Amino acid sequence: MAEPFDIAVLGAGPAGANAALEASRLGCRVVMIDEQSHAGGQVWRAKSAAVLSAPETPETSAGNQLRKAVSQSAIAHLGDARVWQIEQVPEGWSLQILVGGRSETIIAKALVLATGAREFVQPIPGWTLPGVIGLAGATSLMKQALMPPGHRTVVSGSGPLVFFVASEIRRLGGTVAAVVTPNSRMDWIGALPSMCRRPDLMWRGMVWMADLMLARVPIFWRHAVSDVRGEDAVSSVQISKLGPDWTPLRTVKTVTSDSVCLGNGLIPALEAAQLAGLEITHAPELGGWVPKVAKDGSTNLRGVFMCGDGVGIRGASAAEIHGKLAGLSAAEFTGKQVGLQKNRLYARYAAASSFGLAMTALSVPRPGLEKLATPQTIMCRCESLSRDQLLHEIEAGAASTNAVKSGLRAGMGPCGGKFCQTAIARLVASTKGLEEGAVPPHTARPPLRPVPVSALAGDFAYSDLPIPKPAPL
Amino acid sequence: MTQAYDIAIIGGGIMGCGTALRVAKGGMRPIVLDQGDLGQGASGVNAGTLSLQIKRVKLMPYALKGHAEWESIGDAVGFRKTGGYTVAFTEREAELLHERQTLKAEAGAPITFVSNNALRAAEPHLSHKVRAASYCPDDGYANSSLTGQYYRAQLRDNGIDYKERAAVTTIAGSAGGFELGTSKGVISATRVLLAAGAWLKPLAALLDVELPVQARINTVSVTERMPPLTSTVIGHATGLLTMKQKANGTVLVGGGWQGRGMPQEGRGEVLSSSVAPNLALAQYALPDLAKARVLRSWTGFEANVPDFYPLAGALSGVEDAYVLGCVRGGYTIGPYIGKLMGDYILGREPELPLFDPGRDFTKDVI
Ligand SMILES: Cc1cc2nc3c(=O)[nH]c(=O)nc-3n(C[C@H](O)[C@@H](O)[C@H](O)COP(=O)(O)OP(=O)(O)OC[C@H]3O[C@@H](n4cnc5c(N)ncnc54)[C@H](O)[C@@H]3O)c2cc1C
Ligand SMILES: Cc1cc2nc3c(=O)[nH]c(=O)nc-3n(C[C@H](O)[C@H](O)[C@H](O)COP(=O)(O)OP(=O)(O)OC[C@H]3O[C@@H](n4cnc5c(N)ncnc54)[C@H](O)[C@@H]3O)c2cc1C
Numbered sequence: 020m021a022e023p024f025d026i027a028v029l030g031a032g033p034a035g036a037n038a039a040l041e042a043s044r045l046g047c048r049v050v051m052i053d054e055q056s057h058a059g060g061q062v063w064r065a066k067s068a069a070v071l072s073a074p075e076t077p078e079t080s081a082g083n084q085l086r087k088a089v090s091q092s093a094i095a096h097l098g099d100a101r102v103w104q105i106e107q108v109p110e111g112w113s114l115q116i117l118v119g120g121r122s123e124t125i126i127a128k129a130l131v132l133a134t135g136a137r138e139f140v141q142p143i144p145g146w147t148l149p150g151v152i153g154l155a156g157a158t159s160l161m162k163q164a165l166m167p168p169g170h171r172t173v174v175s176g177s178g179p180l181v182f183f184v185a186s187e188i189r190r191l192g193g194t195v196a197a198v199v200t201p202n203s204r205m206d207w208i209g210a211l212p213s214m215c216r217r218p219d220l221m222w223r224g225m226v227w228m229a230d231l232m233l234a235r236v237p238i239f240w241r242h243a244v245s246d247v248r249g250e251d252a253v254s255s256v257q258i259s260k261l262g263p264d265w266t267p268l269r270t271v272k273t274v275t276s277d278s279v280c281l282g283n284g285l286i287p288a289l290e291a292a293q294l295a296g297l298e299i300t301h302a303p304e305l306g307g308w309v310p311k312v313a314k315d316g317s318t319n320l321r322g323v324f325m326c327g328d329g330v331g332i333r334g335a336s337a338a339e340i341h342g343k344l345a346g347l348s349a350a351e352f353t354g355k356q357v358g359l360q361k362n363r364l365y366a367r368y369a370a371a372s373s374f375g376l377a378m379t380a381l382s383v384p385r386p387g388l389e390k391l392a393t394p395q396t397i398m399c400r401c402e403s404l405s406r407d408q409l410l411h412e413i414e415a416g417a418a419s420t421n422a423v424k425s426g427l428r429a430g431m432g433p434c435g436g437k438f439c440q441t442a443i444a445r446l447v448a449s450t451k452g453l454e455e456g457a458v459p460p461h462t463a464r465p466p467l468r469p470v471p472v473s474a475l476a477g478d479f480a481y482s483d484l485p486i487p488k489p490a491p492l
Numbered sequence: 493m494t495q496a497y498d499i500a501i502i503g504g505g506i507m508g509c510g511t512a513l514r515v516a517k518g519g520m521r522p523i524v525l526d527q528g529d530l531g532q533g534a535s536g537v538n539a540g541t542l543s544l545q546i547k548r549v550k551l552m553p554y555a556l557k558g559h560a561e562w563e564s565i566g567d568a569v570g571f572r573k574t575g576g577y578t579v580a581f582t583e584r585e586a587e588l589l590h591e592r593q594t595l596k597a598e599a600g601a602p603i604t605f606v607s608n609n610a611l612r613a614a615e616p617h618l619s620h621k622v623r624a625a626s627y628c629p630d631d632g633y634a635n636s637s638l639t640g641q642y643y644r645a646q647l648r649d650n651g652i653d654y655k656e657r658a659a660v661t662t663i664a665g666s667a668g669g670f671e672l673g674t675s676k677g678v679i680s681a682t683r684v685l686l687a688a689g690a691w692l693k694p695l696a697a698l699l700d701v702e703l704p705v706q707a708r709i710n711t712v713s714v715t716e717r718m719p720p721l722t723s724t725v726i727g728h729a730t731g732l733l734t735m736k737q738k739a740n741g742t743v744l745v746g747g748g749w750q751g752r753g754m755p756q757e758g759r760g761e762v763l764s765s766s767v768a769p770n771l772a773l774a775q776y777a778l779p780d781l782a783k784a785r786v787l788r789s790w791t792g793f794e795a796n797v798p799d800f801y802p803l804a805g806a807l808s809g810v811e812d813a814y815v816l817g818c819v820r821g822g823y824t825i826g827p828y829i830g831k832l833m834g835d836y837i838l839g840r841e842p843e844l845p846l847f848d849p850g851r852d853f854t855k856d857v858i
Contacts, residue, residue, distance in 0.1 A: 104764050115764045122768070416644040418656060422529040425536055426641040433716055433787060464790045465762050469716065473782035475764075476772035481581060481621075484769045484776075489730040490748070490820075491800050492549055492592060 023110045024050045024095070025353045026346075027127035029102050029291060032060015033335050034327025034342035035133030036085050038316070041346030042131075043092045045355040050125055051089070052116060054468070056098040058082075058089045060327075061135055061155065062335040064162040073165050077223070097125075103466035105130070105295045111322050112295070115465075122474045129322040129349045132292055133342060136285035136306065136328035139441050141384060142398050142406070143391040145247030145256075146281060154180050154282025158187065167193025169278025173256050175199035175244040176282035178382025179224060184280055186227035189234060196276040198231060199239040199258055201265045201283075201388060202381050213377035216370045217336065245270060245391055247279055259391075266387030284382030285332045286441055292330075293463035295323055301456030305331030306379055307441060308460055314368065315361055316345025317352075324349045332382070334375030340368040389445055398446070399439040401432020409443060413450045420444050420461040430461050433469055497523045497653075499837065500672055500681035502660045502695060505535035506823065507816045508687035509643035510830020511837070516652050518838040523681065524647060525674060527659035531640025533689045537792035538823045539712050539746030540636040541734045542571075543725055544601035545578045545593060545628050547821045548800070550858060552599035553844055554825045561827035562634050568642050569634040574736070576631030576725035577611060579622045579777060586624035589729040593626040603628045617721050617780050624729075631725050633736050633744075636823055655679075663698040669812060683812040683837065690755040690793030692803070692817050699810050703803065704853055705818060707793040709751040709760045713767060715784035717741035726777060733773045743784060745774045751791035760791035796820065798853040804833055808850030815849045 028039045031053035039051040051058070057065035063082030066073060075083075089096055097118065104115035111128040138155035140146065150169060152160065154176045157168050167188045173196050174185040185195045214221045231238065245259035245267050255275045259267040286307045289299060297310040297318055312318050312330040326345035327338035344364050347357045392398065394407040404427055417423045420430070420443055429443055430436030444458045451458075499515060501508045504526030512522045524530070542562055547555040562571050578593065580586040590605070597603040606627045611618065647654050655676050662673035669682035688695045690707035718741050726735045733747040749770040753760035767789050775781045795818045797803060802820075807813040816833045819825050832842040851857050 104762070106761070106763065113764075122764075124764075412641070415641070416648070417529070417641065419529050421532055422640055425529075425531065425637040425639075428637070431714070431788060433785070435787065462759050462790070464788050465764070465767075466786060466789065469785035469787055471782070472715065472771050472775050472784050472786060475768050475786060476775045476782070477768065479769075479772050481776060484773055486730055486732055486769075486773075489588065489732075490546075492595065 024048045024125065024127040026129045026131060026349050027052065027112065027114055027125055028131040028133060029114070030060065030133030030135055030327070031055065031058040031096065032133060032135050032327060032338065033062060034338040035131065036089055037339050037342030038131045038133060038326055038346035038349065039094045040088055040092055041343045042350040043094045045350040045357065047350050047353055047355060050095040050097060050127065052097045052100045052102055052114065054099065054101045058086050058096065061159065064159055066165065067163050070165045078162060101468040102291065103468050103470050105291060117468065117470050117474055120471070120474055122470065122477065129324065129352050130295065131345050131349050132295065132323065132325040132329060133327045134288040134291045134329040136332055137288050137437060138282045139284050139286050140281050141283045141388050141391055142396050142442055143245060143247065144393050144396050145249070147397050147400060148247055148249050148253050149251065150249065150253035150278045151247055152280055154184055154280045155285065157184050157280045161187050161191060165191060167191045168280060170194060171196050171276045172278040172280060173197050173199060173244060173274055173276045174280045176280065177201050177284055177384065179378050180282060182224065182227040182231065185236065186230050189230060195236045196274050197237045197239060197258070199242050199244050201241060201243050201261050203241045206381055210377040210381055213373045217374040220374060242271070243267060243388065243391060244279060244281065253277055253279055262387060264387040265385040266390050283384045283388065284379065285328065287329045287331060289329060290463045290467055292325055294465060294467065296320055297323065299459065302331065303383060304376060304380060306383065314365065315348045316341060317348045322352060332375065332379040333372045334378060337368060337371035337375045340364050340371055344368065389449065398442050399429040401434050402428045404429055409446055410450060413447055418447065418451055420447065420458060423447065424461050436461055496668055496680035496682055497521050498681065499683040499685060500525060500670065500679050501685045501687055503687035503689060504530035504654060505533045505687065505689050506639060506826030507830055508685065509647065510827045511685055511687065511816060511833045512652050513646055513650060514831045514834020515837055516650050518834065520838065522652055523679060524652065524654040525658045525660055525679065526656050529640055529656050530644050530654065534792045534794050535823065535826065536636055536639040537712065537790055538636045539734050539744060540633045540823060541725055541746065542633055542824050543576050543628070543631040543727060543734065545576060545596065545603060545626060545631060545727055546731050547596065547824065549595050549599045551821060551825060552596060552601055554828055555821060556600055557828040558825040559630060569638045571632065571634040573630065573632040574724045575627065575629045576727060577615060578626045578727040578729060580624045580729040581621055582623065585729040589624055589626055601628055602630055615722055615724060617778055619777050619779055633725055660695065683814065685837065686807065686815040687817060689817055690795040692795060692815065694756065696807065696815065699807065699813060701807055701809060704797050705795050707755050707795050708748065709753055709791050710746065710794050711749045711751050711762055711766050711770060711789060711791050712744065712746040713771060713786050713789040715743045716787055718743060718784050721778055721780050728773065728777065733777060735774050735778065743781060745771060753791065755793045760793060762789045762791055799858065801858045802829065802847040803849040804829060804846040805836065805848050
């Protein structure tokens with residue numbers, strides 16, 4: 020086996036890439052692993068090769084700078100590589116990686132987890148129809164392929180992403196039939212003081228809004244898409260007025276469209292952290308369940324550091340700075356001198372976080388939104404389980420996400436629970452009259468991504484299988 | 493304070509719930525306490541193999557009865573009697589297979605040896621490298637993940653109280669029996685049954701009894717849905733592979749490969765160095781499995797004492813305290829030995845003998 024790395028970084032987004040750059044700059048041997056081909060993460064996702072000549076945006080230029088810095092560094096960057104297992108070993112930490120159809124092992128003294136976030140989509144009738152995509156998913160599609168999600172799109176969801184997506188669709192030549200958001204104008208005014216700490220980002224938001232207003236795109240404040248209609252694809256959506264806690268009150272309009280973007284904020288991707296053994300706590304203001312991580316990225320597990328949106332949704336700017344902090348902390352752990360370098364970053368981290376957290380506060384769904392799901396609405400897509408089936412199981416006594424998983428297989432399909440567990444935990448909590456913080460996610464288990472048996476088996480001779488002594492007779 | 497229960501059963505796995513149902517039928521008022529959810533210990537995460545071919549010879553009569561119990565429960569736990577093959581790939585394994593299955597057949601399991609042609613006709617996707625195979629028509633499986641759901645409904649229907657997320661942390665003797673301190677208040681009961689699986693040692697220590705219980709950390713993996721690949725339960729001569737394709741198309745692979753961790757510290761950890769050879773062996777037996785993607789691997793704690801026979805009977809030195817656990821192949825045998833235990837607590841003569849928890853584990857006394 021090759022000599023262990025000093026540091027393995029999981030995730031090459033703003034957080035992971037900056038952690039890797041800092042540690043590498045200080046002379047650490049760093050490997051950075053990501054399932055995407057190129058560094059940049061979700062926010063600075065690289066364009067696919069077919070559309071490289073397209074004009075720059077702030078995202079692509081920040082991403083290009085980062086990719087350039089990575090390629091000029093000594094970082095060993097493993098793209099198209101999925102980490103499926105994390106284990107503590109005597110040398111530090113070992114990662115099992117699926118790359119090119121094979122499973123390989125990487126060992127490092129320290130581990131930096133920078134797994135980012137994924138989005139939460141509140142299940143509503145019709146949300147499984149082709150033509151419905153996630154709001155954040157739409158940003159990925161547009162960054163990579165430079166194509167709008169359809170000809171005529173309804174863009175619906177909470178927080179800033181809804182305006183970004185709408186303006187991107189227009190920039191790429193699509194039509195926005197309506198913008199629908201559960202936030203009110205007052206919600207946004209309330210966020211102004213925190214937004215003022217990052218005037219640059221606030222300015223970008225104002226440009227999106229101005230564009231939508233000039234184009235006379237209808238904006239439905241304090242509304243939600245309550246039903247997506249169509250036979251085999253989207254044909255129209257219904258829009259409902261929401262109450263103060265986002266409970267749907269009444270349907271106000273039907274809008275024709277061939278595509279819908281839906282999203283209700285981001286949640287930290289913490290399975291890798293759980294697998295490594297980090298403790299988690301519930302922090303709604305950070306997007307839900309988060310691992311316990313200090314502001315310099317250190318954790319109470321020896322040699323494990325974590326940064327970026329995976330420890331709380333603070334946004335890309337904060338992720339960048341948090342990544343630097345975690346990179347420095349990890350380098351320090353491997354014996355490098357970092358002096359006062361961390362101290363210089365804390366104030367910037369606080370300012371960026373304050374902006375990001377204000378956006379998260381706007382994005383986090385309020386309790387009433389759950390009522391958009393009707394008894395027949397599919398909640399677990401892999402196993403096609405409706406809200407009614409889940410409710411029946413919970414009312415019969417299944418009072419945890421693990422118990423619901425055991426009884427119905429919710430979370431045992433290919434997504435491993437990534438798309439259903441938040442909604443299921445909320446349903447358990449609301450049905451049992453518990454706080455969301457009393458219903459933790461189900462036990463995290465490998466593989467973090469599906470792995471073919473052939474990759475696990477590898478090339479082996481039967482006689483090499485380490486077959487232990489048979490059990491007593 | 494509420495009236496004392498006739499018995500507090502600590503542990504809501506198969507052993508605890510099975511016994512609770514029996515004593516309730518016999519007129520006692522039990523309560524079942526679990527530190528987590530019912531059926532989230534070994535009973536809810538095991539491979540669900542109901543195979544007589546992997547049972548210990550001396551436990552065969554219990555396993556045959558356990559089979560009958562699961563069969564009568566049927567769909568509620570996804571019971572399927574599919575028949576099962578145990579295969580050997582080398583000369584040595586073939587000898588082992590012959591020797592072991594002969595003894596098991598003598599103990600009452602309807603096991604026969606089959607030709608390669610017969611095996612191929614029945615299981616065309618199986619590897620042609622099989623040297624020898626045995627067959628048992630009674631073998632099959634059930635869905636262990638339904639254990640919690642099933643017993644929760646049974647306890648309800650039989651009016652039996654249970655508390656989940658109620659870990660027992662103290663047990664004090666009192667005039668009328670026992671007072672149990674739990675995270676959900678104090679429970680009084682005339683008797684106690686320790687049915688805490690891999691957690692028996694710390695639990696018995698609360699009564700100052702030392703039980704030499706250890707835990708194995710078994711690994712199970714499941715694939716995505718696949719087209720039909722096998723219709724029976726497939727095992728390996730060494731016991732290091734059990735495999736079946738469920739009605740929904742997923743393939744469940746087990747065999748007792750070891751993860752790591754301690755029962756007191758969470759649910760245990762999967763080790764890639766165990767999963768890899770376990771799945772390699774599965775793929776060797778069923779080459780088409782190569783294409784299947786593994787979606788989840790997990791571990792569970794299986795308790796045992798040094799002689800690998802059950803603890804089932806009165807706890808020595810403590811009046812009105814009982815213990816049931818450490819049953820090898822306990823998923824299969826569980827519902828039956830729970831009944832025996834219930835009868836014993838009710839003061840009836842059990843149909844088959846129990847296993848004295850006070851025996852000398854270093855001597856071959858069973
Ligand atoms: C789909 C999506 C789109 C978004 N778009 C925007 C946007 O346009 N503008 C904006 O301001 N914010 C956006 N966000 C928010 C985003 O999370 C940013 O705040 C920022 O990207 C966070 O940086 P990060 O480095 O913490 O995580 P990320 O950028 O998410 O980076 C995490 C990286 O880890 C990799 N990874 C995770 N697990 C594994 C694994 N097991 N194996 C291999 N690789 C793994 C991922 O591929 C990813 O590249 C988006 C979020 C999502 C989920
Ligand atoms: C991975 C695996 C695969 C297996 N495969 C098979 C198979 O294919 N076929 C087969 O026949 N057998 C199999 N077995 C064996 C079988 O699962 C066990 O023998 C059986 O389930 C044990 O049941 P139990 O009730 O004794 O233990 P458990 O099901 O573990 O129940 C013990 C319960 O006690 C609770 N508890 C512990 N301490 C306390 C406390 N202080 N207070 C309150 N509650 C407490 C726990 O939470 C737990 O729910 C397997 C075992 C494992 C682990």
